[in-house]
Amino acid sequence: QSVLTQPPSVSAAPGQKVTISCSGSYSNIGNNHVSWYQQFPGTAPKSLIYDTTKRTSGIPDRFSASKAGTSATLSIAGLQNGDEADYYCGAWDTSLRGEVFGGGTKLTVL
């Protein structure tokens, strides 16, 4: 049971836009920055977004993120087949004094 809640899967057709939600609480998303990661099978995660909305160097502007209250959202516009991967959100939890992650969302490009 992950501290942050993500949908297990999302899907959309190439060219469309998809959003992935990440729900937490006051002690994590509500008061700390959120990060987003992309992971392809058999490889290490890669940073997409840090400090809630900032794109990591080299990440195309098709990827964007936002936060409202205790929830965060990753948006991917102009979907490409190469975007098919697992996506994770993460944030520091002030109460737990540790980093917490969502359970991951598998993106399928139809």
Place this chain on the structure above:
Amino acid sequence: EVQLVESGGGLVQPGGSLRLSCEVSELILNDHFMDWVRQAPGKGLEWVGRTSNKVEGFTTYYAASVKGRFIISRDDSRDSLYLQMNSLKIEDTAVYYCVRDFGAGWGQGTLVTVSS
């Protein structure tokens, strides 16, 4: 280009110990927060622990699941981060990643298998 290279994984019996290493390059280790994150086979990411940078006093934090069993240390003269894992349990089986600066960069991971 900053690189993180983990080593030291392998097969260990329950109750045993293992030390993982993470060698960094193109990075002054002292200046950076470093984490260990693990991923059990077919599962999601689980944070293991963190060591802060020199300015923050190299403070360490641990997940409840490993506190008292795992120890994070660093040797800046060797550009290396370590994870000493003791009293290993079957549920510690995972790929262990070395991570810098709140997720900015990840190593390739090293597999730890705890099994009799």
